[in-house]
Amino acid sequence: MVRGINKSAIFQDDQDKLQFLERLGKNITTGHCQIYAWVLMRNHLHILFRSGQDGISTIMRKLLTWYAQYFNRRHHRTGHLFENRYKSILCEEEKYLLALVRYIHLNPVRAKSISSIEEMDRYQWSGHRAIIGKTEYPWMEVSDVLAQFGGTKKKAVKEYRQFMKDGMGRERTAEFSGGGIIRSQGGWSHVVAMRRKEQPEEGDERILGSGEFVRAILKNTEERYLRQLKLRRNGRKIDDIIQDECKQSRVSPEELKLGNKRSLVSMIRESIAIRGREELGLSGAEMARHLGVNTSSINRALVRCEQEREKGA
Numbered sequence: 001m002v003r004g005i006n007k008s009a010i011f012q013d014d015q016d017k018l019q020f021l022e023r024l025g026k027n028i029t030t031g032h033c034q035i036y037a038w039v040l041m042r043n044h045l046h047i048l049f050r051s052g053q054d055g056i057s058t059i060m061r062k063l064l065t066w067y068a069q070y071f072n073r074r075h076h077r078t079g080h081l082f083e084n085r086y087k088s089i090l091c092e093e094e095k096y097l098l099a100l101v102r103y104i105h106l107n108p109v110r111a112k113s114i115s116s117i118e119e120m121d122r123y124q125w126s127g128h129r130a131i132i133g134k135t136e137y138p139w140m141e142v143s144d145v146l147a148q149f150g151g152t153k154k155k156a157v158k159e160y161r162q163f164m165k166d167g168m169g170r171e172r173t174a175e176f177s178g179g180g181i182i183r184s185q186g187g188w189s190h191v192v193a194m195r196r197k198e199q200p201e202e203g204d205e206r207i208l209g210s211g212e213f214v215r216a217i218l219k220n221t222e223e224r225y226l227r228q229l230k231l232r233r234n235g236r237k238i239d240d241i242i243q244d245e246c247k248q249s250r251v252s253p254e255e256l257k258l259g260n261k262r263s264l265v266s267m268i269r270e271s272i273a274i275r276g277r278e279e280l281g282l283s284g285a286e287m288a289r290h291l292g293v294n295t296s297s298i299n300r301a302l303v304r305c306e307q308e309r310e311k312g313a
Contacts, residue, residue: 002064003083004043010071010081011042017125020045020067025139031059034141036097037104039126041111046104050141060086061299098148101131102167109168117165128164132157238282238290241275257292269293270301277302 004010011017017040024047028035032052039046049056068081105128108114114123121132129135131142133153146156149163245268246253256265269291276282284298291298 001088002045002060002086005080005083007043007083008081009042010044010067011040012071012075014124016071016074019070020063021137023063023066023070025137027059027063028139031056033059034144035127035137035139036141036145037101037127038140039104039107041107041113041125046107048100048104056088058302060088065296065299097145098163101127101145102164105164106167117161117168120164121161132161238272238276238280238287241272241279242290245272245275257290266301269298270305273298273301274305 002010011020020040024035024038033056034050035047036050037046037048049059064082064086071081072078105120105126108123108126109120114120120126120128121134123129124135127137127140130137130140131145146153146160149156149159151159242253242256246256249264249268251265251268256268272291273284273287276287284302285295288295288298
């Protein structure tokens with residue numbers, strides 16, 4: 001879910017939406033992800049992903065950075081376009097796939113932009129038309145949605161369309177803005193401590209799924225967190241990584257932190273950023289403070305690395 005800053009428009013006209021969809025399609029294809037549902041509204045958008053091996057963060061970062069630059073150039077504006085970072089919720093597919101497809105595609109109905117299933121069939125700015133076969137997006141997964149209704153494709157489309165129609169009169173379901181079991185009010189360290197004390201865990205708006213699903217996600221996340229925590233508790237810091245990389249490349253840390261743009265120095269910063277993210281779980285902003293560049297430079301370096309990995313895959 002992405003919103004415009006101060007609820008401002010992120011799409012001024014159809015050209016903006018077409019440009020966004022074209023770039024979305026490219027990023028989805030290179031990122032080996034799938035999309036089940038999407039909708040573009042005047043000041044926000046929703047996308048339902050099945051993420052690839054590297055998750056959706058890289059795709060969203062590249063997509064939103066590119067689009068904000070495009071939008072500002074075209075409309076002669078400066079400053080932030082989006083309200084903070086995009087919001088993501090991890091969802092259990094088996095339980096929530098169809099409900100989320102309907103929730104997302106009914107956004108124009110809740111906004112009173114359209115009021116009937118016939119208008120929805122003609123609405124250009126959601127994935128609904130692709131599911132019913134009125135248009136086609138190579139990067140959108142339609143068959144998995146229709147398979148939930150069984151039978152022939154014609155019968156599945158008919159039943160899907162009725163499913164959407166039945167949802168038009170329903171109130172918005174707050175559960176689809178969040179749900180689940182685990183809630184970290186003090187970071188993952190707080191969650192880990194609670195689990196060790198066998199204290200009950202509260203709901204987490206970042207996860208939508210059954211208790212078993214949420215516990216599996218937490219276990220995976222906790223293991224990764226604990227690996228990073230162990231390194232930090234053993235005294236591992238970003239400065240240690242900087243020293244390692246500078247020693248290997250015979251570049252002084254001072255030159256690195258002065259913002260030097262020499263290619264070798266830039267490569268060292270990129271290596272440090274990658275290790276800082278993977279070994280210590282550091283944010284781009286935190287690493288930028290140690291490397292003499294701004295956060296966007298660190299994020300671009302991480303994107304370049306991920307692109308190189310994709311090419312080599």
